[in-house]
């Protein structure tokens with residue numbers, strides 16, 4: 001690693017830096033051990049595992065950004081806890097009161113919804129995740145130095161709906177930042193969510209709004225119970241003023257780098273162009289990677305770098321380079337950090353901090369099932385008669 005660092009001779013100008021917002025209090029959330037994300041011990045296993053959403057995955061993201069090839073391009077900023085009044089810009093008062101009560105009650109493995117545990121330390125970590133994401137958005141909105149900010153946060157947020165927790169998420173970090181952008185004068189915000197799961201929480205928060213375009217690329221996991229009633233299908237397209245402003249791109253299992261690039265260039269970029277946003281948010285999960293225990297989409301570092309590069313181009317074209325990146329899932333403890341590093345490298349012009357992929361060696365796939373899926377999504381959108389999607 002020292003050899004790689006020695007190759008960097010000239011530090012980049014401040015405008016080429018990625019501004020990372022972080023606070024180590026977010027490591028205090030501990031969802032326990034068990035069989036994967038259940039916290040259950042069936043009694044016949046000698047070795048249980050940490051909950052997939054554990055502090056180790058994030059510690060490695062912090063360390064790869066501190067000591068990896070990208071480190072000269074990073075400016076670090078300290079996050080801070082959100083205020084309760086901040087939370088109410090996205091969440092209902094009843095829901096926030098319930099979380100505060102659950103935290104006060106204490107206890108271990110306090111199950112909020114399937115797979116989602118509020119333990120001592122979880123609520124303070126959740127407040128930090130929300131506040132740190134708001135700080136990152138504020139930094140971009142202030143427009144002083146740097147237009148790309150990365151909110152390195154946990155617990156994740158994109159499944160948290162205005163009135164309920166879901167899928168390891170308590171507070172919708174990205175949704176709060178989007179609302180802050182709108183309240184600060186942005187006219188239209190586009191959210192591109194590439195976590196392997198449907199960003200149902202963010203979508204539901206803006207489901208009736210034509211000010212926010214939510215686009216989610218995800219695998220076909222469907223509804224997973226009362227906390228996640230949404231299906232993630234293309235026909236969940238928004239309601240009222242928001243009809244046509246939620247775009248679900250449900251990609252086949254094993255889609256891989258080529259399929260994601262195809263979806264980003266042939267559909268997502270067009271959607272962003274038609275929407276013409278003045279702020280862009282990339283919601284990123286490394287659980288779409290080839291080795292993730294929770295996802296089946298087979299992205300490698302190369303695919304993540306390409307997505308980062310496409311998002312940078314979109315930001316340059318539409319939002320004066322302004323791009324907020326928000327951390328969500330990604331559960332392979334080492335490869336997630338590599339994929340995040342690759343994606344951030346993709347957002348810097350010339351991709352100057354290449355890091356070799358340590359484990360992914362896939363031949364180019366010739367299975368183009370994703371093309372059929374994208375083409376049927378386009379056909380559906382044309383049939384909705386929403387002006388935005390005419391002739392897509």
Ligand SMILES: [Zn+2]
Pocket residue numbers: 195196197285287328329330
């Ligand atoms: Zn996920």
